[in-house]
Amino acid sequence: MAPRIVKELLSFWKSIVFLLTPVLLCPLPIYFASTQYSKIAACAYAVIIMAVYWTTEVLPLAVTALLPIILFPMLGVQSSKDVCINYLKDNNFLFVGGLLVAVAIEKWNLHKRIALRVLLTVGSEPRWLMLGMMSATAFLSMWISNTATTAMMVPIAQAILTELLRETGKDKPEERRMLPPDGKTGGGEDGEALKLKEIRMEEGDHDFVEDDTTMAEDQELLLHHLQKQLQSSSADSGDRMSKGLLLCICYAANIGGTATLTGTGPNLVITQAVDTLFPNGPGIDFVTWFSFGFPAMILALLLAWIWLQCMFLDCSCLLGCIKQRGCKGRCKRDRDNAAYKVIRRQYDELGPVSFPEKVVLLHFVLLVLLWFFRDMKFVKLENGRAAGWTYFFVKGYMTDAATGIMVAIFLFFWPSKPPNFMCCRQKRDTRPAEPAPPILDWATVHQKMPWSVVILLGGGFALADGVKVSGLSMWLSEAFTSLAGVPPAVVALVVSIIVAFITEFTSNVSTASIFLPIIGKMAEGICVHPYYLMIPATIACSFAFMLPVATPPNAIVFSYGRIKVFDMAKCGFMLNLGCILVLTFAINTYGIPLYGLSTFPSWATCAAGGVTLLGPANVTGLPANVTLG
Structure with missing residues (x-):
């Protein structure tokens, strides 16, 4: 009962x-x-x-x-009025602007053309095919949803894998390579004879008898046993390759989003958390984030590529075409012509680059350029203002969000067909002059726009604001002063590990929303530049490689049935640790001069053991000049 x-x-x-x-x-x-x-x-x-x-x-x-x-x-x-303001802040519209451009890219299949073009460039040999898939997926995830990118790339990978395995005989037992009548498998005669003897002796059924009939029966039995072994080995090899080529897509989608501010939700959460906790600080904009995130993304992507080869391709010649027993023939570029033909056929089906694709690409490039050259803080003009196109507007008024919305609005106006009226009409064009539908329409946006993520971001911003207004952030800052003696590099590493493994079970946006306000105040509590802890923690929120439920790209790849939870967990655990080490390396090398981490900023407050830091502090956490608080 x-x-x-x-x-x-x-x-x-x-x-x-x-x-x-x-x-x-x-x-x-x-x-x-x-x-x-x-x-x-x-x-x-x-x-x-x-x-x-x-x-x-x-x-x-x-x-x-x-x-x-x-x-x-x-x-x-807080009052309801003050709370609700957080749900439609500048950073929410930065995300919306980026998403609108991404919706246009998806609508006109520009992302598929880019992906297939990359795959045609790298070739169809498994390790280069994997690199091509990862490069295309990571690049697209920098600008459009990692879920949409994965959903588009996996069917392409499945079609390629089907042809790849069919040609190499690894998909169906009846199609796999059979042994020649003489019992040789392509190696030396003596070597193969030795293999047959070893296999037969292990069987233990009966001893060899030197007579023609018995020898013929034995050889037939041995060949049959060896064929079964080779078939099993071939099937296992094909299965491992399938797992590697599918896992590389979801891992690259997760890693790629870390490079840009609009690539994934946690990146926007940190911008609002920094603005809320440190209103006098410089904040984080598109260029500030990209300067750190893109190099770290490239390093993590290369690490993932090498690790996936070690795990699934079973090839020791990672960087060169050195023929060894474990990868004999595998390092021959474009060996699998059938897979290459699949990619070529899918690319040809797209036809020539259409007018809408050109328009969307133009707007996409325009948006990226406007983001990059909005506020070039590294170039100072005579009056002290930074160079950039916003110089001609009121200082601080034109943000990345305004830029994104501006370009997105153009997409709702720009026609999806070349004009066919008056002097713009082609001689052979017999169509009546009429306005063409726009590149982007609201029905498409309504269908493809993930509005729930916008609300989720707003909830994170409201949470951060409440933590500050209530005084909880200040209390946390004082509570963490006991960690002041711990080397900040160790604190940053531990924080990144904790966040990376917690995000395996929770949404990366919710993880960032909960932890970033706490981590920001922890940095003040131990007299360390807040960016030194917050930036690695934010990127670590996207390192969800172990479980299918950790992130939508993992779930999409897992749903195809070729991958088991154990495969993902075993591969993802080490990749989690490896990418965290990449983060640690990045923040302790080029991250220090990029963000000025060697000094404690004037816009933050350091409280440790009853003293308040007024001057700079080095990254070890030792104050350079303190006064009694």
Whole structure:
């Protein structure tokens, strides 16, 4: 009876978690209600409830993100008016602007043309094919949704794999290579004879007899056994290659999004967290982020490529075509012509570059250039202002969000066909002059735009704002002063590891929303530049390589049935650690001069052991000049 009741209760576990979490945590705000920590406790209560709901997904992620609108006013943390402002901030519209351009790219199949062009360039040999897939996926994920990129790339990979395995005889046993009548498998005669003897002796059925009949029977038996072994080995090799070529897509999609500010949600969360926690700071814009994220992305992508080869291609000649037993013949470029023909056929089916593709590409390039040259802080003019096209506007008014929305609006106006009226009409054009539909229309945007992510980002921004207004951020800053003696490099490494493994079970945006405000105040507590901890932690939120549920690209690849959870976990665990080491290397080398991490910024406050740091501090955390607080 009891097991049945437990089983029935477990089937309603989401409802139980939803109802019990606020009840079990209610002593926290009640106990501190009449003290000076009432607001801090109330905000902590709301943060923990959202963390539990985001982790367990008892509600849709975007719905949980709306909770601050209810909880903060009820608990006396913030008014509803102040909370709601966070859901439509500048950074939300930066994301929307980037998404609108991405929707146009998807609508006119420009992303597929780019991907197939890259694959045609690198060739169809497995290791180069893997590099081509990863390069194309990572590049597209920098600008469009990693989910959309993966959903587009996996069918391409499946078609290529089918032809690749069919030609090499690794997809169906009856199509695999059979042994020649003389028992040789392509190696030397003596070597193959030795293999046959070894296999037969291991069988232990009966001894060799030197007579023609017995020898003929034995040889037939041995050949049959060897054929089975070769078939099994061939099938395993094809299966491993399939896993490697599919996993490389979801891993590249996760890594690629870290390079740009609009590539993935956590990158936008840090911009708002920095603006909220440090309003006097310079903030993080597109160029500031790209300067650090892109080189780190390239390093992580190369590491993933090498690691996937070691895991699945079983080829020791990673960097050169050295013929060895483990990879004999595999290093011959473009060996698999059938796979190359599949790529060529799919590319040819797209036809010549269409007018809409050219228009979308033009707007895409224009957007990137406008983002890059908006505010060139490294070039100072005579009056002290930075160079850039925003020089001709009021300082600080034109942001990356305004730029993205501006280009996106043009797409709703620009025609999808060349004009055919008056002097623009072609001589052979007999169509009546009429306006062409625009490149982008609202029906397409409504269908493809992930509005839930916009709300999820808003919830993260509201959470960060509430943490600051309530005083919880200051309390956390003081609580972390006990870590002041720990080397910051160790703290940064540990924080990145914790965040990377937590994001295996939760949404990367929700993970960033919960942890970044805390990490920002931790940096102040140990007198370290906030960017030194926050930037690696943000990128680590995208290093979800171990589980299918960790991120949509992993789930898409897993749904095709070629990959087991164990395969992903075994490969992803080491890749998680490797990419975190890449992050550690990046932030401790070129990240220091790029962000000025060697000095503690004047726009942050360092409080450690009753002292407040007013001057600079080096990255080891030792203050250069302190005064009593």
